Amino acid sequence: MKFYYNPLSQPSRALYIFLKMNNIPAEFITVGLQTGEHLSDEFKEINRFQKVPCIVDDDGWKLAESVAIFRYLMTQYPQISTNWYPSDPRTRASIDEYLEWQHNNTRLGCAIYFQIMKKIGPFANQPDESFLHIFKFLMESTLETFENVWLKEKKFLATDDEISFADILAACEIEQPRMTGYDVFEGRPKLKEWYERVKDATKGYYDEAHAIVNRIIAKSQKAKL
Amino acid sequence: MKFYYNPLSQPSRALYIFLKMNNIPAEFITVGLQTGEHLSDEFKEINRFQKVPCIVDDDGWKLAESVAIFRYLMTQYPQISTNWYPSDPRTRASIDEYLEWQHNNTRLGCAIYFQIMKKIGPFANQPDESFLHIFKFLMESTLETFENVWLKEKKFLATDDEISFADILAACEIEQPRMTGYDVFEGRPKLKEWYERVKDATKGYYDEAHAIVNRIIAKSQKAKL
The missing domain is CATH 1.20.1050.10 (Glutathione S-transferase Yfyf (Class Pi); Chain A, domain 2)
Structure with a gap:
């Protein structure tokens, strides 16, 4: 799974912590918000809303919105400690x-x-x-x-x-x-x-x-x- | 279950339709937004955020936020048609x-x-x-x-x-x-x-x-x- 984020984005940081705390395997990819990288045509292919955070799963399936990503991860990784949800x-x-x-x-x-x-x-x-x-x-x-x-x-x-x-x-x-x-x-x-x-x-x-x-x-x- | 709503509130209407479509038993209670009923101390006891929609379950348990209510109802009423979620x-x-x-x-x-x-x-x-x-x-x-x-x-x-x-x-x-x-x-x-x-x-x-x-x-x- 690829996790696209930026440390200045607050929901990006929340998911970063959640992924690390639960040992969820992901490639962490920083998207430059200050340089406008999220507004590029290339990034639009990754997230049609041109925002971070977002994920691309191993088979290319994409998801945006931090809370939706959190819920999806809960269904995919049984190792996630139950206290989170x-x-x-x-x-x-x-x-x-x-x-x-x-x-x-x-x-x-x-x-x-x-x-x-x-x-x-x-x-x-x-x-x-x-x-x-x-x-x-x-x-x-x-x-x-x-x-x-x-x-x-x-x-x-x-x-x-x-x-x-x-x-x-x-x-x-x-x-x-x-x-x-x-x-x-x-x-x-x-x-x-x-x-x-x-x-x-x-x-x-x-x-x-x-x-x-x-x-x-x-x-x-x-x-x- | 008591369902508090107002027809001018858009998430109230969404839940109204959802409840009716799925035959979820509820007492429908209108809260006067124009008269400021939602800002009364009495209503604050029903929803601490003083907004509609909200629910109070049979044993007095309370929940606000339309999307949270929708998710909760999905867990409580097996008769809900699966297409909704x-x-x-x-x-x-x-x-x-x-x-x-x-x-x-x-x-x-x-x-x-x-x-x-x-x-x-x-x-x-x-x-x-x-x-x-x-x-x-x-x-x-x-x-x-x-x-x-x-x-x-x-x-x-x-x-x-x-x-x-x-x-x-x-x-x-x-x-x-x-x-x-x-x-x-x-x-x-x-x-x-x-x-x-x-x-x-x-x-x-x-x-x-x-x-x-x-x-x-x-x-x-x-x-x-």
């Missing part, structure tokens, strides 16, 4: 609830805030401050919902004792605003504790996937001093 | 691919365009035309992707011969811009054919779920004349 229907439904909710909350809020601040994506040339305000509001509402709803009584987002795929995906998303110098943990102790718990549970793979991200975060923190 | 992992993955893709494409484009045009939601008081342009662009890109990618060689979005849940969800989404007088089918013959195919496959339930929507569309078309 337990078979109990209600536990699975609670994980699904987060995986669907995140698109227009965590993902939209954190990723668009990051894009506006870094002047990339569809809002790059938007001088109007109101865009930033709306997406900052959405991002902060999302972070408050993490603190006061998702993590109110639980150690992990959708499960009690063990990490699930929802946690990796979420943690990777909240790294995006951190790269702009925004402190997602300020005034949110539960979020911080959960984040450390996720990192602990993913061994060294979390940091391995975030090598470039961590350098950008360190730089943005230095710039603030 | 066939068990073959790759067919299922292709459906999943659409179900994840739609959030920040169909859903974001069509729903936000509708909200801006109708002056509801977070963009209600936004006088800046650039918001409208961005979301109109996203909506039209999505509709082009339906025409030229999803429906390029297929009768349905993710499956070849029979309708899946992806099709109902998608059809319900593209009704949102239709309510503003926008003709989603103009210059998109495959989209129109697919739409008729979806309606045919959902018997009278599609029209039943869209009674109010159809009245709004008829009114907006009359206003254009």
Whole structure:
């Protein structure tokens, strides 16, 4: 299987960690987002939506969308530890609830805030401050919902004792605003504790996937001093 | 099971059709979005995210997010016809691919365009035309992707011969811009054919779920004349 990704893409990092944690054999192929490699005709043959992450299975079968890829891998690799997506229907439904909710909350809020601040994506040339305000509001509402709803009584987002795929995906998303110098943990102790718990549970793979991200975060923190 | 919904909410309508088509026993409870019923403390106890659709199972267990609800129902009701989510992992993955893709494409484009045009939601008081342009662009890109990618060689979005849940969800989404007088089918013959195919496959339930929507569309078309 070929896994196409970029370390600046948050769902790419989530799948990177998931593949490594579960010893799923894959050829890891970096796609240059900054150089526009994903927009080339060649890459369009790999993913018709021209985004990362995506996979091409051994026989050439293709799949895009991180959550769809995660679900597909669950059906293909029996060695995957059950904690990532337990078979109990209600536990699975609670994980699904987060995986669907995140698109227009965590993902939209954190990723668009990051894009506006870094002047990339569809809002790059938007001088109007109101865009930033709306997406900052959405991002902060999302972070408050993490603190006061998702993590109110639980150690992990959708499960009690063990990490699930929802946690990796979420943690990777909240790294995006951190790269702009925004402190997602300020005034949110539960979020911080959960984040450390996720990192602990993913061994060294979390940091391995975030090598470039961590350098950008360190730089943005230095710039603030 | 209690099913909370509103006929103006596109995923509510999709689940309404799915429940009816598969004879899933449920108490259908309308939640007044225009009156702000979803924002009440009482409804917060039913869905902590204060949105529709959501379900409360017989023993009080709660679940939000239409796609998560759909998946959960698939595990609970053996009478559900297999075409909605066939068990073959790759067919299922292709459906999943659409179900994840739609959030920040169909859903974001069509729903936000509708909200801006109708002056509801977070963009209600936004006088800046650039918001409208961005979301109109996203909506039209999505509709082009339906025409030229999803429906390029297929009768349905993710499956070849029979309708899946992806099709109902998608059809319900593209009704949102239709309510503003926008003709989603103009210059998109495959989209129109697919739409008729979806309606045919959902018997009278599609029209039943869209009674109010159809009245709004008829009114907006009359206003254009």
